[in-house]
Amino acid sequence: MFASVAAHYLWWIVALVLIAIEVIMPGYFMLWIGIGAAATGLLVLVMPGLPLLAQAVIFVVLAFVSCAVYWYAVRPALQKDEQNDGRLNRRAEQLIGGRYVLIEAIVNGRGKARVGDGQWLVSGPDLPAGSTVEVVAVDGTTLKVRAA
Known part of the structure; x- marks a missing residue:
């Protein structure tokens, strides 16, 4: 028992x-x-x-x-x-395809965009502040953008 x-x-x-x-x-x-x-x-x-x-x-x-x-x-x-797309620790590459607003105009190919609560350097065609841009590539810590 x-x-x-x-x-x-x-x-x-x-x-x-x-x-x-x-x-x-x-x-x-x-x-x-x-x-x-x-x-x-x-x-x-x-x-x-x-x-x-x-x-x-x-x-x-x-x-x-x-x-x-x-x-x-x-x-x-x-x-x-x-599974991830291999960009886990590459923050800038994760931003490709995203749309952001310029907080500083792009003059002579350089400006700044608001990404989340931070700012990123951007390069691309001259555009005024407030324009929406799309990230198309990354060069180091600079986002390459085009007008959206």
């Missing part, structure tokens, strides 16, 4: 150990096996007379299912979030 009552606790302890291993050595894999162990513990709680062999088989199946869920559903969603 004691072994069957406490069996679900054993599965939950295994789940916690596996998740702790995941915390120490991250990689998502042990987390999902730990989820399989926790689900097995829940199943054993609902069906306390389940033989040990059946528990082990259920654990293996649930571990494979949870890993498959990670591999085919969660992982692709995470990879979409991680």
Whole structure:
């Protein structure tokens, strides 16, 4: 009787150990096996007379299912979030295609535009202050613009 009552606790302890291993050595894999162990513990709680062999088989199946869920559903969603266009740390390049207002007229090819709460040097055709410009390229910290 004691072994069957406490069996679900054993599965939950295994789940916690596996998740702790995941915390120490991250990689998502042990987390999902730990989820399989926790689900097995829940199943054993609902069906306390389940033989040990059946528990082990259920654990293996649930571990494979949870890993498959990670591999085919969660992982692709995470990879979409991680993908970027390579401009993460290149702030000026992120501004290409954006439209901004000139706060200083472009005279002799040089001026300033308001970008967010800051100012950026711009180069392009002579335009009066207040004109809207579109960023077409970047040269160092200078935005190359055209009239929008």
